[in-house]
Amino acid sequence: MKQLMLGNKAVARGLYEAGVCFVSSYPGTPSTEITEEAVKYDDIYCEWAPNEKVAMESAFGASLAGKRSFCAQKHVGLNVAADPLYTMSYTGVNAGMVIGVADDAGMHSSQNEQDSRHHAIAAKVPMLEPSDSAEALEYTKIAYEISEEFDTPVLLKMCTRVAHSQSVTETGNRVEHDKPYEKTISKYVMTPANAKKRHPFVEERTKKLIAYAEKSPLNRIEKGSRPIGVITSSTSYQYVKEVFGDDIYVLKLGMVNPLPDQLIRDFAAMVEKLYVVEELDPIFENHIKALGISVIGKDALPMIDEFSQNLVAEALGEKAPEGLAFNEEIPVRPPIMCSGCPHRGLFYTLKKLGCTVLGDIGCYTLGAAPPLGAMEMTLCMGASIGATHGFNKMRGAESEHKTVAVIGDSTFMHSGMTGLANVAYNQTNSTVIILDNSITGMTGHQQNPTTGYNIKGDPAGKINLEALVRAMGFERVSVIDPYNLTQCEETIKQELAADAPSIIISRRPCALLKYVKHNPPLSVDINKCIGCKSCMRIGCPSISMKTTAGKTHASVDATQCVGCGVCTGLCPVGAFSGVDAKGGENK
Amino acid sequence: MSTKNIMIVGVGGQGSLLASKLLGQLLLKNGYDVKVSEVHGMSQRGGSVVTYVRYGDKVYSPIIDKGEADVIVSFELLEAARYMEYLKPEGRIVTNTQTIDPMPVITGAASYPENLVEKMQSAGAQVDAMDCLSLAVEAGSPKAVNMVLMGRLSKYFEFTDAQWEEAMQAVVPAKFLEMNKKAFALGKQQ
Structure with a gap:
């Protein structure tokens, strides 16, 4: 049947038709929907892994076990998984294994614009690159044939425009594949002696792949x-x-x-x-x-x-069409923290206290944007903690009393834990704030090892962050509610002042989660409001300044406001009415 | 038939995804080659969002470039102006008159431009502007702005009400179908 299908969904359909049994991925725009769509097929076991390296190693294990496997990641995720990739090129596979990687030219939602083809060349593995959804489905299936014929993992390269565009696609039926597992130490144990024998195989394989590429209809x-x-x-x-x-x-x-x-x-x-x-x-x-x-x-x-x-x-020397021009500057509309976002109150506090904030990858990176402007570094997944440790080592106690690392729950599980191990081991009095919004937010709400649910939303193992960091040797562990500005400020001040490393868990679920119950929207008493704009400092999209009968006052957009009450803590005259953050009547 | 281009623009969270889904379904059902392109991820969060819908005998590029759009459907007034350079000189803008302040306006770093409809018209665009939010509320939900806009858009298309309805049935959950049909009708007749 002909249908309009998203590129990523077409890859998932290709996985189904190719008889894939195992998918392990870490979410990353624009690759996320491949795994989200694959999980809809009962024949495919799917999971969110803590990071891309673990996902790829798990998929390798499944291939070794004789089942076709897959893992997906965004371009920068492949850097994390590069270690297993480069040696899997030597071991080859048992059942077919394909690795999806989605580039983001234009950086719609990424921190760099790297070209994944470099990884294919460096790892010496074949890479296929579809140009629409029909090809995404077809190439996925061909990738498994190449993988098994040439004994190699195969990279399937997507990009934002192929991953996130829908085009007409025709589907087929699933064909099952199964291979026995046989113990083969010389192939799968990459000690130098064995790897030395595998490298010539890799070079020979490339020659065969070139011969294939010359004739292939690809x-x-x-x-x-x-x-x-x-x-x-x-x-x-x-x-x-x-x-x-x-x-x-x-x-x-x-x-x-x-x-x-x-x-x-x-x-x-x-x-x-x-x-x-x-x-x-x-x-x-x-x-x-x-x-x-x-x-x-x-x-x-x-x-x-x-x-x-x-x-x-x-x-190429052709004429391009010209459009109509609007001759006035149009204010930009950058992405912003949502109404009720639990990160807002925390970043407001960090700004107020004049903290040096070394950040990480997630929705909270928006804390760097005006009017909060409360983040000074974002590099890659997990870097906040390592960087804070290095920063504090070099700048000493003065820095330790004002610098914080901020990292989300999912990013912490991804690669923050190892940075924290360094803080514990090589000892700086660093303050690490884990922003626990109980979900992987920026990529569109995926479960992670701290949420207690798996990719299907069924109950799963749940890692307790407090117990984890205590087990690593941190004695100062506190939990705060980022809607409670007073508590935020007191705790952060106290932990920065301490001559010991501290972990602060700022815990409040993402306001967009379906199970989160919102309070009724707040309203502004125009007679009380003095138009001081204190409430505007938090950059809430629900609050704006309006003028009524010549008087400038704050105004709340009732269609957007979720009643988080953070603004009530900023108003010097108590002009907001409604339910405050603790659920009680405000006045 | 050469490729026709419809751009859907708005603010993340306004419901443009359902509109593009409906159009995609309608066009595919009626025998066209179709491509629909959208950006997921960061830009969903209150940012400016754009979806491209292209159809014809054979569609290659998944995106619409400057000077190519036959119609821009806009959920928010400022966003219509932002993407106006994508419009063909003879193109049309179908827009909601609702305004949502972007962050630079909220913080006072910029002001929301005034008289946008008149300015777009004087720049050469045919502008069909209406208060879709009120009509959506009248139909039963502020979330039905997308169907009000689709109803309005249908005035400039050759498809029959029955064809639109068939597409709607395929993409709208059954319990919301009547409300969406009402919103569509209000947008069309207004």
Whole structure:
């Protein structure tokens, strides 16, 4: 049946049809929906792992056990899982194993714009790259055939525009696969002696994969009428076709590592002018130039940001359409902390106390944005704790009394624990605040090891954060409610002053969780409000300043306000009425 | 048929996902090649959001570029103006007149531009603006703004009410169907 399907959902459908039995992933935009869709098939066991490395190792174990397996992550997640990946290239697989990786050119929701093709080249594993949902489904299935035929893990590269666009897809039936497990020490125990024997296998495999790439329908030449040729892949292929239709020659690469040298040479000989259209790094371009072929790539097209049809048109000398111009500056609308977000009160307090805040990856990274502006560093998952330790080691007691690490519950489980082990072991009096909103928030509400539920929402193991950090040797452990500004301020002051490391758990579930019951919206007594804008300092989207009969006053948007009551703690005249954060009547 | 482009813009959380789902269903059912593109993740949180719906005999690019949109459907007035450069010179804007202050306006760093409908018109756009929120409330829920807008959009399409209704049945939960149909009708007749 023909249906409109999200690219990530099409990958999940491909997993189902390929007979995959095991999926383990850590959520990351734009890869998350692959696993969320896969879990809807009863034939596939799915889980959220604590991080990408664990996910990939678990999927490897499942492959070893003889079942087709999969793990998905965003581009930066593959860095975390690079360690198992590079040696799995040597061991190869038992049952087929495919690794989904989703790049984010344009950084819609990422901290960098790295190009995952580098990992495929460096790890010496094949990489397929679909350009729409139909290909996402088809390539997923082909990836398992390649994996088993060539004894290798296979990377399946998505990007934001393929992962998050829906296109017409046709589905097929599931075919089961099962392999026995056989003890093979020389293949699966990568001691130097065994690995030395496996490396030649890897090099030989690459030669065989190149021969496959030369003939595979994954790479195809589309002939045109003008003597211009473009070598391209993924969503860039769609932009090229959008601009030129069938007018020019296109070499569409579906397998982007290793590359088919002879096919490229043959294609180059068909045209007078040759372009490479690839987002991010000049990987095809450098490869083609090394073959001695003259080609235009990054001289005409940027290495930064994602492409579009107009960008491709202009770079290749075509005219792009012009739109209407609105000749007035339009205020930007950046993402913001939601109404009732539990992070808001905490960041307000950190700002008020003048803390140096080293942050991490999650919704709370928005704490760096105006008007709070209360975060000074964000690097990668888990970095807040390691960086705070290093910062405090170098700046000493003065820094220890004003610097905090802030990290979410899911990010803490991902890679914060090891940073904390360093604080415990090498001893700084660091203050670490775990923002426990009981969910992985930014990627759209995924369960994690601290929530007590699994990916299906069924009860699961639950790691107790207080017990965990106490077991690591931390004696100063406190729990605060971020809606309670007084408690926040007192506890943070006290723990920063202590000559010992402290863990503060700021606990309040995400306001968007379905089970969270909201209070009725607050309202402002216009007669009491003095228009001082104290309440505006928390950057709540529900509060704005309005003018009524010549008087400027705060106003609450009742459709957005969830009655968290944080603003009531800021008002010097008690102008807000409704239910306060502790559930009692405010006045 | 050459590819037609509909952009749906608004503020994260306003319900544009259901609108694009409905359009995708309608267009696919009626024999077109369709691509619908949206961005998930960070930008959901109160930020500016945009969804692209493209249809025709054969659609390649999943996104709409500047100067390509036949129609911009906007859930919020400022967002209509923000994306106006994506409109074809002869294109049309169908917009809700609701305004939601972005953070720079909330903090006082910027002000919300005034007379946006007139300004968009004088810049050359055909603008069909209406208070969709009131009509949605009249239909039974402020969340039905999306169906009010779809009803309005339907005036500029060749599809019959029966075709829209069939698509609605496929994407709207049964218990909300009547309310959504009412919202659609209010948007269309207003």
